[in-house]
Amino acid sequence: MSAVLHVNEAGFEPMAEARIDEVLRIERSSYDHPWTFGNFADSLRSGYEAQLLCANGEVLGYFVAMKGVDEVHLLNITVAPAFRGQGWGRLMLEALALWARREGAQWLWLEVRVGNLRAQAIYERNGFRRVGERKNYYPALGGGREDAIVMSLKL
Numbered sequence: 527m528s529a530v531l532h533v534n535e536a537g538f539e540p541m542a543e544a545r546i547d548e549v550l551r552i553e554r555s556s557y558d559h560p561w562t563f564g565n566f567a568d569s570l571r572s573g574y575e576a577q578l579l580c581a582n583g584e585v586l587g588y589f590v591a592m593k594g595v596d597e598v599h600l601l602n603i604t605v606a607p608a609f610r611g612q613g614w615g616r617l618m619l620e621a622l623a624l625w626a627r628r629e630g631a632q633w634l635w636l637e638v639r640v641g642n643l644r645a646q647a648i649y650e651r652n653g654f655r656r657v658g659e660r661k662n663y664y665p666a667l668g669g670g671r672e673d674a675i676v677m678s679l680k681l
Contacts, residue, residue, distance in 0.1 A: 536614075538621060541576035541588060546587045549578070552606045559665045566590070567603065571636060575625060579618055579652045587638040589618050591626070598626040618656060619652045620637050627681050628671055637674035646675065 534556040541549065546566045554562040569576055569590050575598075579587045587605040591598050600622060605614045626634050637660060638645050662671035 536579055536581040536617075537576045538579055538587060541566070541570060541578050541590070543570055544563070545578065549588055552585060552604055553602075555607055556604050557566055558667055571606065574601070575622075577618075577621065579614060579621075585616050589622055591622055593626075593629055593631065596631055597633040597635055598629065598631045600634060602655070605650070615648050616652060619648075622651050623681060631681055634679040637663060638677060640673045640675055646677075649677050652679070666667075 527533040543566075546563055547564060550563060566576070569592075572592075574590055576590045577588060578585050585606065586609045587603070589603040590601045594603055600620050603615065603618055603622075605618070623634060634654075634680070636654070638648065638649065640659075656675055657678050658676040660674040660676060663674035664672040
């Protein structure tokens with residue numbers, strides 16, 4: 527069951543280690559191979575941009591991105607299952623692009639599973655273009671591997 531929230535009720539806040547357990551509940555409900563507590567904690571310790579999208583104290587989604595010299599690499603972006611299809615992913619991508627531009631980035635990069643057609647469509651609707659593939663990039667069910675599509679957005 528989806529819960530509908532109005533955009534003016536939501537806002538961003540920096541991800542903090544104290545809230546990683548909330549993030550992990552979303553992560554585990556969203557992926558067959560979720561990030562671990564350590565993945566998120568290491569990202570925070572490394573100074574990566576990690577933001578929560580929240581409303582009424584509840585985490586709707588989050589993203590983690592790594593800044594390079596003139597680019598930003600999106601490492602993880604996830605909308606909680608109950609809030610998908612309401613534009614929150616687009617809002618997070620827009621916030622990430624604004625932050626990246628302020629940081630002087632010229633490009634935003636990401637990888638997405640070949641089989642994740644929904645995410646690919648969201649990225650393409652938001653201006654990302656396919657620029658390549660990474661063979662056997664992601665772990666897959668049954669011990670196999672899945673290819674990734676590399677996408678970029680010129681900022």
